Amino acid sequence: MLVYAVIAVAGVQLAFYTAIxxxxxxxxLLIEYLAPVALVLFAWVRTRRVPQxxxxxxxxxxxxxxxxxxxxAGGALDPFGVVIAGVAMLGVAVYYLLGERDDLGVPPIALAASGLLIGAVVLGIAALSGLVPxxxxxxxxxxxxGTAPWWVxxxxxxxxxxxxxxxxxxxAIRMLGTRLSSFLGLSEVVFAAVVAWALLGEAIGPAQLIGGLLILGGIVLVRLERRASDTAAIALDVDLVPVPVRAGAADERPNLAQ
Structure with missing residues (x-):
């Protein structure tokens, strides 16, 4: 819970806002949303298997x-800002990795509540200490x-x-796994563009439409990954193909009763 709260909750927020x-x-945003690729590379290094x-x-x-x-945006970039954005990306990767750990015995609501509560304390300490304005x-x-009170x-x-x-x-992470759920998380930028168009009147350009379709296409491709269990099931089906018994084979078998 501490790792989840400090890294996946508070750490991501602090790193992202420091980067921007x-x-x-x-x-x-682009650097932070490279987390799915980082997870693919992490699995590659950990299992020493080339991804499909x-x-x-x-x-x-x-x-x-x-x-x-x-x-x-183009132009020169602050190296420190790029590095901090990379830290935010790693924090997002930790969010997916820990979110999948249902063997910890912590239900999703308990993990989210504890993580956000401890994360709020960490962010409060960062604000009071002057680490962030x-x-x-x-x-x-x-x-x-319209107009509403600040608390609404x-x-x-x-x-x-x-x-x-x-x-x-x-x-969702526990149901779908880290890889598929992290790629599905990329659709957040697509929905953000749609919401900005609907509520703020921001136009969606052709490049954004094509980009949204490419993101959905990438999700579909990752979804087509064949799991080890699926491969084993296919191999089992092949092994269980009936073998015809040639004529006279029954007479050649030993009589166990004798």
Whole structure:
């Protein structure tokens, strides 16, 4: 729980917001969402098995789509900002790896609640210590075309965008595995573009449409990965093909009764 809270929750937030203070947001997002590729490489190193071709193809297609959707800014980049964005990417990878560990005996709600609570404490310490700039204004804010008290959007972000999202994410990881769920997580940028179009009126360009299709295509390719259990089942089916008994073979078998 401590590793999940400090690295996968607080660490990702601190690293990402530190990175976007030095490099463009789109570039930081692109680096952070390389987590699925990092997981593929991690599995490659750990098992010493080359990933299946369909997984490698899905990785290339999905990342190409991500580049089109996010549209990373060009120009010179702050090396420290790039490194910190890479730290955020590793934190996301840890989020998927620990989320899959149902053998820990911690239900998704308990893991999310404990992780977010401890993560909030870590972020609070970082703010109070001056590690990150922090300020708050408790005033009415513009919200969904109107005006609302400050606590209304805070409550919605806390309940829907954070608590519900983390619990649903952990449950999905345990059902689908780290690889497929991490690639499905790339669809977040596609839905973000759709929501921005619907609520903020931000146009979706042709490049973003193509990028979204590529991301979905990459997810499909990764989904087509053949598991070891599937391969064993196919081998078993082949081994169980009936072998015809030639004529007279029954007479040649020894009589066990004798």
């Amino acid at each position: 203070a030095r490099i463009p947001v789109s570039t930081a 071709l369909v997984v490698l193809a899905g990785s290339v297609v999905a990342i190409a789509g991500l580049v089109l959707v996010v549209g990373p 922090f300020e708050a204004a408790f005033t009415d804010v513009d919200f969904l075309g 959007p805070v409550l919605m972000v806390a309940a829907i965008s954070t608590a519900f999202a983390y619990v649903a994410g952990i449950q």
